Amino acid sequence: MNISGNTILITGAGTGMGLIAAKVLAARGNRVIMVARDAERLRREAEALPGTLAYACDIADAGQVDGLLDWVRGNAPELNVLFLNAGVTHTYRLFDGTDAARNARLEMLVNFVSAVDLTHRFLPLLESRPNPALIVTTSGVVYAPDTTNPTYSATKAALHSYVQSMRYRLKQVDSPVRLFELVSPLVDTPFASGVKSDAKAKPETVIAELLRALEEDTFDIRPGSSQALYEAWRADPEKAAAMVNEVTGA
Ligand SMILES: NC(=O)c1ccc[n+]([C@@H]2O[C@H](COP(=O)([O-])OP(=O)(O)OC[C@H]3O[C@@H](n4cnc5c(N)ncnc54)[C@H](OP(=O)(O)O)[C@@H]3O)[C@@H](O)[C@H]2O)c1
Numbered sequence: 366m367n368i369s370g371n372t373i374l375i376t377g378a379g380t381g382m383g384l385i386a387a388k389v390l391a392a393r394g395n396r397v398i399m400v401a402r403d404a405e406r407l408r409r410e411a412e413a414l415p416g417t418l419a420y421a422c423d424i425a426d427a428g429q430v431d432g433l434l435d436w437v438r439g440n441a442p443e444l445n446v447l448f449l450n451a452g453v454t455h456t457y458r459l460f461d462g463t464d465a466a467r468n469a470r471l472e473m474l475v476n477f478v479s480a481v482d483l484t485h486r487f488l489p490l491l492e493s494r495p496n497p498a499l500i501v502t503t504s505g506v507v508y509a510p511d512t513t514n515p516t517y518s519a520t521k522a523a524l525h526s527y528v529q530s531m532r533y534r535l536k537q538v539d540s541p542v543r544l545f546e547l548v549s550p551l552v553d554t555p556f557a558s559g560v561k562s563d564a565k566a567k568p569e570t571v572i573a574e575l576l577r578a579l580e581e582d583t584f585d586i587r588p589g590s591s592q593a594l595y596e597a598w599r600a601d602p603e604k605a606a607a608m609v610n611e612v613t614g615a
Contacts, residue, residue, distance in 0.1 A: 377451030
C-alpha cells in the first residue's frame with residue numbers, strides 16, 4: 366500500500382509503538398489521529414507533531430467510541446486507515462492469590478472486545494475511501510503464552526483468531542480493505558517495563574519494519590524475534606513455549 370497521503374487513526378498513540386508510528390507516519394505525509402485515554406499527554410505529544418490531531422478516548426467504553434466515530438465523521442471523514450494498537454496487561458502468576466478474572470475482564474475488553482467493536486463501526490467508513498487498510502497489533506504470545514502475563518496472552522490469541530476470521534470474510538465479500546497483523550516481539554516500551562530482559566527490540570525498529578511491510582503488502586508482519594518464535598512454534602510448540610518463558614523469566 367501507499368504509505369503517504371493517508372489519514373490514519375492510531376489507538377494507543379500516546380506512548381510506545383503507537384507514538385513512534387504517529388511520528389514516523391506524520392513525517393511521511395500522512396494525517397494522523399492519535400487516540401489514547403490520557404488527554405493531557407496526548408495533547409502534548411500531538412502539539413509537537415505537525416500533521417496530527419489528538420482525541421482522548423477509552424476504547425473499552427462504547428459510549429466514548431460513539432463519540433470518537435462522530436468526531437471522525439465531522440473532522441476527518443477521509444479516514445482510510447485504522448491502526449488498532451492499544452493494549453493493556455497484568456503481570457502476575459496464576460493461582461498466586463491474584464484476582465485473575467478481574468484482570469482478564471479488563472484485558473479482554475481493551476485488547477479484544479474493543480477491536481471487534483471498532484472494526485465493526487469503522488469498516489463501512491474505511492471501505493468508502495480509496496486505499497483502505499486495517500492494522501492490528503498482536504504479539505508473539507499468540508503462538509505460545511507468556512505465563513507471567515497469562516490472561517493477556519489469551520486475549521492476544523483471541524485477537525489473532527479474530528484477524529484470521531476477518532481476513533476470510535473480507536476476501537469472501539471482496540472488500541478493498543487490506544488487513545495487516547503486526548505480531549510484535551518484546552519491545553522496550555512502558556508496556557514491557559516490568560519485564561527484565563535485554564532481548565527487547567527498540568520501538569523504532571519495529572515501526573520501521575511495519576512501514577516496510579505496509580509498503581510491500583506483507584500482511585503477516587513478524588519483526589525480529591517474532592519470526593524466530595513463529596518458526597520454532599511451527600517446528601515444535603514446546604520449544605516455542607520455552608523460548609517465550611525463558612525471555613520473561615517465568
Ligand atoms: N511492548 C511489548 O513488549 C509488546 C509485545 C507484544 C505486543 N505488544 C502490544 O503492542 C501494543 C502497543 O503497546 P506498547 O508496547 O507500545 O505499550 P504502551 O506504550 O504501554 O502503549 C499502550 C497504549 O495503549 C493506550 N491504552 C491503554 N488502554 C487504553 C484504552 N482503554 N483506551 C485507549 N487507549 C488505551 C495507552 O495510553 P493511555 O494509558 O493514555 O490510554 C498507551 O498509549 C499493545 O497492544 C501491546 O499489547 C507490546
